[in-house]
Amino acid sequence: xxxESRKKPAVALVNxxxxxxxxxxxxxxxxxxxxxxxxxxxxxxxVEAQIEAGIDAELDNIIAALTxxxxxxxxxxxxxxxxxxxxxxxxxxxxxxxxxxxxxGWTDGFPVVPPTEEEVAEMLTGTDLPPSHVVxxxxxxxxxxxxxxxxxxxxxxGALPTYMPVLITAVEAMVEYGYFRGQAVSAGSWAPCxxxxxxxxxxxxxxxGVGVMSPGNIANATIGRALGLIVKNIGGIRKGIEDMGNMxxxxxxxxxxxxxxxxxxxxxxxxxxxxxxxxxxxTIFMPxxxxxxxxxxxxxxxxxxxxxxxxxxxxRGTMCILIGPVHAGxxxxxxxxxxxxxxxxxxxxxxxxxxxxxxxxxxxxxxxxDVKGMAGQKGILLNPKDSPNESVPIIIPExxxxxxxxxxxxxxxxxxxxxRWISRKIELPANWDALVKKYQDIVPTYALY
Amino acid sequence: xxxxxxEVLSPWADADRVPLRGISERLSDLAGKxxxxxxxxKIAGPPITAMVERKLKERYPTAEFRYFRxxxxxxxxxxxxxxxxxxxxxxxxxxxxxxxxxxxxxxxVVGAVGD
Numbered sequence: 001x002x003x004e005s006r007k008k009p010a011v012a013l014v015n016x017x018x019x020x021x022x023x024x025x026x027x028x029x030x031x032x033x034x035x036x037x038x039x040x041x042x043x044x045x046x047v048e049a050q051i052e053a054g055i056d057a058e059l060d061n062i063i064a065a066l067t068x069x070x071x072x073x074x075x076x077x078x079x080x081x082x083x084x085x086x087x088x089x090x091x092x093x094x095x096x097x098x099x100x101x102x103x104x105g106w107t108d109g110f111p112v113v114p115p116t117e118e119e120v121a122e123m124l125t126g127t128d129l130p131p132s133h134v135v136x137x138x139x140x141x142x143x144x145x146x147x148x149x150x151x152x153x154x155x156x157x158g159a160l161p162t163y164m165p166v167l168i169t170a171v172e173a174m175v176e177y178g179y180f181r182g183q184a185v186s187a188g189s190w191a192p193c194x195x196x197x198x199x200x201x202x203x204x205x206x207x208x209g210v211g212v213m214s215p216g217n218i219a220n221a222t223i224g225r226a227l228g229l230i231v232k233n234i235g236g237i238r239k240g241i242e243d244m245g246n247m248x249x250x251x252x253x254x255x256x257x258x259x260x261x262x263x264x265x266x267x268x269x270x271x272x273x274x275x276x277x278x279x280x281x282x283t284i285f286m287p288x289x290x291x292x293x294x295x296x297x298x299x300x301x302x303x304x305x306x307x308x309x310x311x312x313x314x315x316r317g318t319m320c321i322l323i324g325p326v327h328a329g330x331x332x333x334x335x336x337x338x339x340x341x342x343x344x345x346x347x348x349x350x351x352x353x354x355x356x357x358x359x360x361x362x363x364x365x366x367x368x369x370d371v372k373g374m375a376g377q378k379g380i381l382l383n384p385k386d387s388p389n390e391s392v393p394i395i396i397p398e399x400x401x402x403x404x405x406x407x408x409x410x411x412x413x414x415x416x417x418x419x420r421w422i423s424r425k426i427e428l429p430a431n432w433d434a435l436v437k438k439y440q441d442i443v444p445t446y447a448l449y
Numbered sequence: 450x451x452x453x454x455x456e457v458l459s460p461w462a463d464a465d466r467v468p469l470r471g472i473s474e475r476l477s478d479l480a481g482k483x484x485x486x487x488x489x490x491k492i493a494g495p496p497i498t499a500m501v502e503r504k505l506k507e508r509y510p511t512a513e514f515r516y517f518r519x520x521x522x523x524x525x526x527x528x529x530x531x532x533x534x535x536x537x538x539x540x541x542x543x544x545x546x547x548x549x550x551x552x553x554x555x556x557x558v559v560g561a562v563g564d
Contacts, residue, residue: 003487003558006549009473010558013497018564030467043564044492048500051493055500062501063508066557067475077469089459093452106460114455143462152460187564234462244564 001031011035011065013058015043020241021185028140028236033074035065043187043246101156106233108225108253112156123151126164128429135171139180141236145171149234150226157226160218160439162204166282169426170194170227173284177422183286184237187244190286191251193320193415194224195403197270200280200426201258203436205443208258210407212322213290218442224254249288255415257405263325264404265332272338273423280426285318285401287417295327295410300334303327304341306412308348313355315416317396321345322413324406338402346397354388476557481511485555488518494563501559517551519544 003010014022016038026034041054055062090100097114101107113119124131124147131148138145150167159167174180174192183190196206207217215221237243245252261268261277270281293310296302307321321341323331331341353359401421406413429435476482486502488494502514552558 002548003485003552003560004472005470006552007473008485008552008555008558009475010560012560012562013501014562015564018562022562028467030469031472032469033472035472041493041497046493046496048496051496051500055497055504059504059508062505062559063479066479066559067477069475070472075471077471079466079469082466085459087458088456091454091456093454095452097455097457101457101460104461114457115460116455116457120458137464138462141462141464142467143464145462149460149462152458156460229460233460236462236464 001026001029001034004031004034009066011037011062013037013039013041013062016040017043018244021244024236024242025140027080028142032077032080033071035074037061037065105238106229107156108228108232110225110253113158115152115155119155120148120151123155123159123161123164124148126151126161126429126435127168128431129168135168136175138171138175138231138235140185140242141234143234143236145230145234150230153229153233154222154226156229157222158218159222159226160204160442162435162439163219163223163226165426165428165432166196166200166204166223167226167230169282169424170223170284171230173282173422173424174227174231176424177284177286177420179284179286180231180235180237183419184231184235185242185244187246188288188418189245189247189249189252190288190417190419191249191255192224192227192284193251193255193257193287193417194227195269195283195285195320196256196258196281197261197268197275197283198280198426199278201261203280203432204439206256206258208260208405210409212257212406213255213413216444220256220258221254224251224256228252228254251287251290255287257322257403260325260404260406263328265329266338266402266404269401269403270423273421275423275425280428281423282426283401283421283423285320285415285417285421286419287318287320287415289315289416290413291416292411292413295412298327298330298410300331300336303331303412304336304344305348307341307414308345310412311345311349311394311414311416313351313394314357315394316418317394318399318417318419318421319395319401320415320417321400321402322405322415323402324408324411325404326408327410327412328404341402342397342400345400346393346395349394350391351394352388353390353392356392356394359388479505479509479512479557482509482556483513483515483554485551485558486514486516487558487560488563489560491563494518494561497561497563498559501561505559515551515555517548519548 019038022036037058039054039058098111129147133147135145204219206219231237259268275281293306295306486498488498
């Protein structure tokens with residue numbers, strides 16, 4: 001599109017599985033007539049024979065795309081008629097509402113809470129921003145994330161009104177991150193992980209302890225869920241059309257964790273990055289996989305080696321190490337700070353050069369000067385004479401965070417992803433204390449047997 | 450038992466209409482033209498564009514080919530947003546200047562996602 005808008009004819013070759021994604025992107029950016037060829041070369045293929053067959057099959061179409069005269073619609077596209085629905089989009093019982101929403105592609109597959117005027121009005125009490133306030137326009141549709149639309153999706157997810165400040169801040173953080181134009185639609189299936197620090201954790205009962213990544217807490221479950229619905233219904237990012245995540249990611253249902261600041265021997269994540277301890281902060285990053293390792297032993301040395309030796313070469317360098325309070329205490333007692341730990345892992349998480357994807361040129365998007373070692377070693381180029389057995393670092397220490405969370409058991413968990421970290425302070429409404437008090441006793445009580 | 454009836458609001462957001470633009474006039478022929486080959490940093494980009502060059506060269510021996518790729522993934526709008534941001538290690542404005550020179554030089558472009 002950038003080339004076409006500079007008055008040069010262009011044709012895009014896309015794998016046929018991405019065709020609808022490409023058309024959606026082109027329409028969303030105002031150039032629906034762009035000429036796109038859905039080729040049959042396997043995704044990310046580097047086998048010459050398969051590429052040759054794919055190009056041979058489309059060569060006449062490629063030439064025609066650059067030379068065949070424009071149609072009237074390509075020269076002057078007309079706007080597609082858009083639906084102008086009434087405010088009440090549907091009336092029905094619980095089952096019918098759910099089936100209607102599901103068939104419109106508005107859910108994540110789970111049942112939703114019907115977003116009635118009454119439910120949405122209650123949700124809106126969680127913020128003092130007006131319902132019509134546009135928090136952001138979310139790509140690729142540039143859908144308006146009004147406070148009301150955020151509230152509607154929050155109701156559907158089963159969220160409480162006290163989550164509205166979190167949802168609004170999270171939307172802003174994801175926009176700042178660039179999530180909607182990048183990871184949200186990537187074949188890499190990156191899912192936002194939302195990490196919480198500060199008083200908000202207790203205010204809205206975000207789980208910071210045992211089973212921190214398991215179901216069972218409304219806050220952890222529905223904050224992530226609501227944001228997933230917002231990505232879909234406001235951003236317009238739907239699985240298989242705009243969201244090209246190949247295998248997908250269960251983290252797209254929810255991935256919300258709180259730091260166990262009370263039992264951590266170290267500075268919490270948000271304080272490390274410039275916030276005050278009393279600030280409520282959300283931090284996001286983009287993992288696409290989760291690995292758990294049983295520790296090799298419970299001494300500091302064994303805990304650290306467990307982490308360092310269980311990071312695989314295919315990881316992209318960004319990582320959150322989830323460490324329970326018991327292991328954190330062992331490490332701190334031996335004088336390890338969070339940064340010491342990260343430095344140790346950066347040094348000892350290594351693999352033979354030939355095990356790294358960039359050795360096989362799998363990651364062209366990494367600048368050549370960063371390729372070797374993936375540790376910011378500027379100026380060290382991947383040289384054909386480098387030995388394939390040379391040991392190289394796997395992670396980028398600047399992109400690694402340590403987060404104390406989870407139960408008292410022996411496992412270390414690692415969420416690996418790509419890209420940077422964004423933290424934002426959560427702005428709370430004036431009546432926050434009253435709101436917290438109103439919903440604070442909504443906690444589960446488990447019958448003993 | 451009578452089941453409750455719900456009147457529900459839509460979660461689907463409104464969006465402003467994006468101004469629509471037509472695409473550029475096509476070439477009459479590729480003979481003697483400069484064909485730009487663009488790929489977006491994914492692994493299959495280079496071999497696909499190399500194959501396109503080879504096959505087009507067989508049909509149009511007088512055509513010339515000019516390659517371009519950005520040093521990092523990201524579309525033009527992403528780059529425009531990132532110019533001047535602190536911590537950005539790629540000089541986006543220099544990347545864009547390089548892109549503009551390339552587009553100006555070519556007559557048409559074949560792009561490959563390679564994803």
